[in-house]
Amino acid sequence: RVKGVTSSLKKALHVKGSGDVKTTNMTALQMHASFFDRDKDGIITMKETYQGMRALGYSYAISVASALFINGALSRKTRPPETPATITLPIYINNIKNGKHGSDTDAYDSNGRFVPKKFEKIFKKYAKTNPNALTEGELDNMLQGNKDAGDTTGQIAARAEWNLLYRIAKDKDGLLQKDTVRGVYDGSLFFKLEQKRLSSKNKKT
Numbered sequence: 001r002v003k004g005v006t007s008s009l010k011k012a013l014h015v016k017g018s019g020d021v022k023t024t025n026m027t028a029l030q031m032h033a034s035f036f037d038r039d040k041d042g043i044i045t046m047k048e049t050y051q052g053m054r055a056l057g058y059s060y061a062i063s064v065a066s067a068l069f070i071n072g073a074l075s076r077k078t079r080p081p082e083t084p085a086t087i088t089l090p091i092y093i094n095n096i097k098n099g100k101h102g103s104d105t106d107a108y109d110s111n112g113r114f115v116p117k118k119f120e121k122i123f124k125k126y127a128k129t130n131p132n133a134l135t136e137g138e139l140d141n142m143l144q145g146n147k148d149a150g151d152t153t154g155q156i157a158a159r160a161e162w163n164l165l166y167r168i169a170k171d172k173d174g175l176l177q178k179d180t181v182r183g184v185y186d187g188s189l190f191f192k193l194e195q196k197r198l199s200s201k202n203k204k205t
C-alpha cells in the first residue's frame, strides 16, 4: 500500500475514492514501469515508451532513442516463454524484474521490490554537500562506485537511467533531491511530473 499518494497517481492507476492506493499485487519496479503502459494492458509497446517519455518532457530525439533502446533491451528479457517474439518489441510488466541489470544501486531487489536500506545508503554514502540531495558530481561518484567489474552493459544502462532522471528531476540549483529520487522507485515521480506539465500547459492556454 502506498500512503499519501497524489490524486494524479490514483487517477493514473484507475483508483477511485479517498483511501490508500492498493498496490498489493504490484512491485515497486512494476509501478515504475506502469507509467509507460499508457493503456494499462500490462504491455509497454515502443510507441508507449515514446509517448511516456514525451509526456515527461523529453525531446523527440531522446524519446525515440529511449524507446528503441529500452524496448530493444527489455522485450526479449520479459517475454513469457509461450509468447512469440514480435518486431514491435513489447515489454511485459509482469516479468519486468527480468530486466534488472548490474552496476545498479540494489534499491530494487531481484523481485523488483523496493529496498529502503539500499536507498538510504545512496545518500549516506554519496550525499556529502547536502544530506538530502545529490550534486551532479556526487551522482557521478555513485555511478562509479556501483560499477560491477566486467559489466559494461549494466554500467551503460545505469548511467542512462540516472542521466535521464537528472535531466528532468534536478532542482533549480542542479541538485537531485532525496524525495524526488524516492519517487522514481515507485513511479510516482513520473505521474507527478506529467501532471505538472499538463497543468502548466493548461494555464498558458
Ligand code: HEM
Pocket: 029, 032, 033, 036, 044, 049, 053, 056, 070, 074, 091, 096, 097, 099, 100, 101, 102, 103, 104, 105, 106, 107, 108, 158, 161, 162, 164, 165, 184
Ligand atoms: C524517463 C524514463 C526513465 C527513467 C528516468 C528511469 C530511471 C530509473 C532509475 C533511476 C532506476 C534505478 C536504477 C538504480 O537503482 O541504480 C531505474 C531502474 C529500472 N528501470 Fe527505469 N527509468 C525510466 C524508464 C524506464 C522504462 C520505460 C522501463 C521499462 C519499462 C524501465 C525499467 C527499469 C528497470 C527494469 C529498472 C531496474 C534496473 C535494476 O535495478 O537493475 N525504466 N530506472
